[in-house]
Amino acid sequence: MRVLVLDEPLSLWGGMDPATGELIDAHHPQRGANLAGRAVVMRSARGSSSSASVLAEAVRAGTAPAAFLLGEPDLILAVGAAVAEELYGRMVPVIVLRADELAALPDGAEVRIGPDGSVHRA
Amino acid sequence: MQIILRAAEATGAGRLIDISGAHVDSCLYHGRASLDFVDRLLDGGARVSVPTTLNVGALDLLHPELVRGDPETNARGRRVMERYRELGARPTYTCAPYQLADSRPALGQQVAWGESNAIAFCNSVLGARTNRYGDFADIAAAITGRVPDTGLHRTAARRATLVLQLADDVPEALRDDDALFGVLGIVLGRRAGSAVAAIAGLPPGQPEDRLKAIGAAAASSGSVAMFHVVGSTPEAPTLDDALQHRPAEATEEIRLAELRAAREALTTDAGAPLAAVSLGTPHASLDELERYAALLDGRSIHPDVECLVSTGRDILSAADERGTARRLRDAGVELLTDTCSYLVPVLRPADGAVMTDSGKWAYYAPGNIGARVVFASMAECIASAVAGRVIRDDSAWGPA
Numbered sequence: 001m002r003v004l005v006l007d008e009p010l011s012l013w014g015g016m017d018p019a020t021g022e023l024i025d026a027h028h029p030q031r032g033a034n035l036a037g038r039a040v041v042m043r044s045a046r047g048s049s050s051s052a053s054v055l056a057e058a059v060r061a062g063t064a065p066a067a068f069l070l071g072e073p074d075l076i077l078a079v080g081a082a083v084a085e086e087l088y089g090r091m092v093p094v095i096v097l098r099a100d101e102l103a104a105l106p107d108g109a110e111v112r113i114g115p116d117g118s119v120h121r122a
Numbered sequence: 123m124q125i126i127l128r129a130a131e132a133t134g135a136g137r138l139i140d141i142s143g144a145h146v147d148s149c150l151y152h153g154r155a156s157l158d159f160v161d162r163l164l165d166g167g168a169r170v171s172v173p174t175t176l177n178v179g180a181l182d183l184l185h186p187e188l189v190r191g192d193p194e195t196n197a198r199g200r201r202v203m204e205r206y207r208e209l210g211a212r213p214t215y216t217c218a219p220y221q222l223a224d225s226r227p228a229l230g231q232q233v234a235w236g237e238s239n240a241i242a243f244c245n246s247v248l249g250a251r252t253n254r255y256g257d258f259a260d261i262a263a264a265i266t267g268r269v270p271d272t273g274l275h276r277t278a279a280r281r282a283t284l285v286l287q288l289a290d291d292v293p294e295a296l297r298d299d300d301a302l303f304g305v306l307g308i309v310l311g312r313r314a315g316s317a318v319a320a321i322a323g324l325p326p327g328q329p330e331d332r333l334k335a336i337g338a339a340a341a342s343s344g345s346v347a348m349f350h351v352v353g354s355t356p357e358a359p360t361l362d363d364a365l366q367h368r369p370a371e372a373t374e375e376i377r378l379a380e381l382r383a384a385r386e387a388l389t390t391d392a393g394a395p396l397a398a399v400s401l402g403t404p405h406a407s408l409d410e411l412e413r414y415a416a417l418l419d420g421r422s423i424h425p426d427v428e429c430l431v432s433t434g435r436d437i438l439s440a441a442d443e444r445g446t447a448r449r450l451r452d453a454g455v456e457l458l459t460d461t462c463s464y465l466v467p468v469l470r471p472a473d474g475a476v477m478t479d480s481g482k483w484a485y486y487a488p489g490n491i492g493a494r495v496v497f498a499s500m501a502e503c504i505a506s507a508v509a510g511r512v513i514r515d516d517s518a519w520g521p522a
Contacts, residue, residue: 009315009345014486018153026390026488027343044315046345049147049236052256057153072316076256078132079125083258086124087158 001066004038005107006030012058012077013050021063036063039111039119041102043071052080059084059092067093067113071102093117125262126269135270139232144170144264145219145244147177147236148257149206150465151199159258160205163265171267174211175219177237178405179203182460182468183215184435191467199466211264215460216434218334218405220248229356232275234263238347239404239482242337245348247330249356251275254347274348280357281366282350284314285373288323291520292378298325299518301499303332304481305385307339309376312384316345320364326353331407338404339481382519388484388497392512397474399423399507400463401500402432403483410500411441415449417504423454424510428470435459464490477512479503 007029010016015025021036036058045051045068055077058064064084068077073096081092095117105111110122130138148156180199182188189196207213212225219225219235220243227233227250235244235252236259244250253273255263263269273279286309288297296302310319321336328351340346350358358364401414411433423429431450433441438459441447447457463469464487469476476493478484479500487493498506498514506513 011342013152014342014489024489027387027485031489044345046315046343048342049238049241049254049256049260050150050152052258053148053150053152053156056155056159056258060153060155060158073132075129075132075259076254079129079256079259082125082128083159084155087155087162 001037001039001111003041003105003107003109003111004033004035005041005105009042009044009046011046011048011051012054013048016054016058018054018058018061018063021058035065037066039067039069040065041069041105043102045070045074045077049076052076052083055080055092056084056087059090060088064092067095069102069105069119070094070096071099072096095119123266125259126266129259130270133270133272135272137271138268139271139275141172141232141234141263141267141269143172143227143233144174144260145177145235145237145240146174146206146211146260146264148261149176149179149203151180151202156202157198160202163261164205164208168209168265170210170264172264174264175214175225176206176211178217178461178465179215180461180466182458184459188456188458188468189461189466209261214434214436216405217462218407218434220244221405221407221434222436234260234269236260238341239334239338241347242341242349243334245274246337246350246355247333254345280318280348282318282320282364283371284317284319285361285370286310286313286319286321287373287375289375289377292323292381293518293520296518297323300332300501301518303335304339304479305381307336308343308384308388308481309380310336310349311340311342311344311346313374314340314344314346314349316347318348320350320352320358320361322352322361324351324354328354331410334404335481339485342482342485378520385497385519388481389495390488391475391494392496394475394494396427396477396506396510396512397472398428398430398469398476399503400430400469400476400478400483401503403462403464403478403480405437406431406433408437408440411437411446411450413500414455414504415446417501418453418508421453421508423507426510427507428456429454429507430456430458430463430469432458432462467491475512477503477506
C-alpha cells in the first residue's frame with residue numbers, strides 16, 4: 001500500500017466523503033486528495049466524534065484507507081475500525097508509531113504491514 | 123462490552139468505572155453502516171442501562187417538510203433515529219444536551235458523551251468527566267454503563283498543560299464581545315490540538331453560550347475535549363487551580379493579528395450577495411433565541427434572505443411557551459429542530475453566501491454542503507438578515 005502523508009490532522013467526518021474517499025475539508029491544504037486504499041499518515045486525528053461512523057461506512061463502501069499510521073492513539077478511529085471489521089469482515093489497521101518512525105515514511109512510499117502491526121518499507 | 127474492553131485495551135486502562143449517564147451521537151445517519159450497527163445491537167436484545175440522551179439526526183422529525191433531499195435517504199435517516207430510541211435512549215435529538223435541566227451532569231460526575239462540542243462543554247463548563255467517545259463507543263458505554271478508567275475520567279489528566287494568554291494588544295472591548303468567542307475557539311483548537319489548555323485574560327464569569335462557542339470551534343479545528351477559562355470554568359477559579367498547583371509546561375500568547383487572521387479565514391466568500399443566515403450551531407439556547415428576538419426588535423427578515431435557526435426540540439417547546447418562537451416565526455425566521463443545517467439539505471439552493479455566527483458551522487459547511495460562508499457575530503448576522511445584504515462591523519477588532 002502507498003503512503004499518503006497528511007500535512008494537517010483530518011476529521012473524517014466533514015473531511016472525507018465516504019462515497020468516494022475524497023478529502024473534502026475546505027480548510028485542509030490537501031483538499032481533493034483521495035484516501036481510498038492509502039496508508040494514511042497523520043500526527044494526530046482531529047475533530048468530530050462521527051468519524052467512527054464515517055470510517056465504518058467507508059469500509060462498507062470500499063473507499064476506506066488501507067491503514068492509519070498515527071503519532072498518537074485515537075479511540076474514535078480505533079473503535080470505528082473495530083466495528084467495521086465486526087460488521088463487514090474487513091480490517092483497517094490503526095497503528096501508533098513514534099515520531100521518528102512516522103518521519104521515515106515519505107509521501108508515496110510503498111509499505112506493508114506485518115501481522116503484528118509492524119510497518120515495513122516495501 | 124467487546125467494544126468497551128477493546129477500548130480499555132487500546133488505552134491501557136487497568137479497570138472500568140461506572141457512569142451515571144450517556145449522550146449518544148451514533149443516531150446520525152452516515153450510510154448503511156449506521157443502520158447495520160444499530161440493527162445488530164437490537165437483534166442482540168441490547169438496552170441502555172443508564173439515562174441516555176440522543177444527538178442530532180439526519181431529519182427534523184417535528185418539521186420534516188424543512189429537509190429536502192432524497193426520500194429514501196431521509197427514510198433511512200429517520201429509521202436510525204427511531205432505532206436508537208428503541209434501545210431506550212431519550213429522543214432529545216440535540217447536540218446541546220447540557221441545555222436540558224434534567225440532563226446536566228454535576229461537577230465531578232462520570233459520564234460517556236459523544237458529539238465533540240458536547241464533550242468539550244461537559245468537561246470544561248460542567249466539570250463532569252468524559253473522554254471523547256466516538257460513534258459506537260458512546261452507545262456501547264450507554265448499554266454497559268461502564269467505561270475504561272483513563273484520560274479525562276481521572277483528575278490528573280484534567281490539568282492544563284498549556285497556558286494561552288491573551289496578549290496586551292487584544293482590545294479590552296473585544297475581550298467582552300460575543301464576536302470573539304468562536305474565533306478564539308478556532309485558535310485554541312489549532313494551538314492545543316488534543317492538549318488541555320487554560321485561556322487567561324478574559325473577564326471572569328463568562329456566560330455559558332460564549333463558552334459553548336469556544337468549545338464547539340476548538341473541537342472543530344482541533345481535538346479539544348477540555349479547556350479552562352480562568353475565572354469562568356469550574357476547575358479554574360484561578361490559573362493556579364487549572365494547573366493543579368504546578369508550573370505550566372508552556373505559556374504562549376494569543377495576539378490580535380492571529381485572532382483577526384482566524385476570523386478572516388472563516389469567511390470563504392466575502393464579496394458574495396447574502397442568500398441566507400444560519401444560526402444555532404450548536405443548538406441555540408433559550409437565552410440565544412430570546413436575544414435573536416430582541417435584536418430583531420419587531421423587524422422582519424428581508425424577503426430575499428432565508429434565516430434559519432437550529433435548536434433542540436425541548437428548547438423550542440420552552441420558547442413556544444414563552445412566545446419567543448412565535449415572535450421569531452412572525453419575523454420570518456425558520457426554526458429547525460432535531461438536526462442541523464450543515465448536515466442535511468435544508469437551506470434553499472441560492473446563488474449567494476450564507477452568514478453564520480458559528481465557528482463550527484463556518485468550519486464544516488463548505489466541505490459538507492458546499493456553502494459559501496461569511497462569518498460574523500450574532501448582531502451582525504441579524505442586522506444583515508434584516509437589511510438583505512452583508513453588514514459587518516470590524517470596529518471591535520482594532521484599527522485596520
